[in-house]
Amino acid sequence: MSDCCRSNASAKTREVCPECGSACISVGMRTLYHQVRFPENQAITVDSYFYCSSKQCAVGYFSCYGNAVPKQYLRSYSEIQEDKLCYCFDIDADQYLSALKANRAEPIKDFVIQRTKSGECACEIRNPSGQCCLANFKYLEKSQSQ
Numbered sequence: 001m002s003d004c005c006r007s008n009a010s011a012k013t014r015e016v017c018p019e020c021g022s023a024c025i026s027v028g029m030r031t032l033y034h035q036v037r038f039p040e041n042q043a044i045t046v047d048s049y050f051y052c053s054s055k056q057c058a059v060g061y062f063s064c065y066g067n068a069v070p071k072q073y074l075r076s077y078s079e080i081q082e083d084k085l086c087y088c089f090d091i092d093a094d095q096y097l098s099a100l101k102a103n104r105a106e107p108i109k110d111f112v113i114q115r116t117k118s119g120e121c122a123c124e125i126r127n128p129s130g131q132c133c134l135a136n137f138k139y140l141e142k143s144q145s146q
């Protein structure tokens with residue numbers, strides 16, 4: 001597994017988004033530098049940031065010291081709006097949901113699991129949360145089974 005997927009729960013901390021109140025997970029500077037577009041990426045203050053995954057919220061990254069990056073500054077902004085499920089392999093939530101309904105979801109998820117195990121994913125820089133995309137599959141499946 002690549003680092004982003006292995007170190008998940010342990011080192012991550014949580015903070016509430018000052019804008020929308022969602023619980024947000026910490027994210028490393030490496031993710032910010034790859035996610036924030038030019039020229040805004042030139043002016044990021046080094047800090048401990050959290051990512052707000054709420055699609056409607058204008059805040060992308062924020063720190064406890066008042067530093068913030070609007071979601072619109074992120075390179076993955078349009079993907080966030082389209083409910084991207086896997087940022088590494090370009091799979092939309094809609095596509096995966098229709099695969100689930102048609103009983104074709106297993107091979108898609110297996111592909112992502114395999115690539116992740118081989119260290120061929122890029123969640124830390126592609127996924128704006130810096131988290132492993134496989135977590136998104138679990139959330140989606142859980143939301144479907146309710």
Ligand SMILES: [Zn+2]
Pocket residue numbers: 017018019020021022052053054057058059
């Ligand atoms: Zn928010």
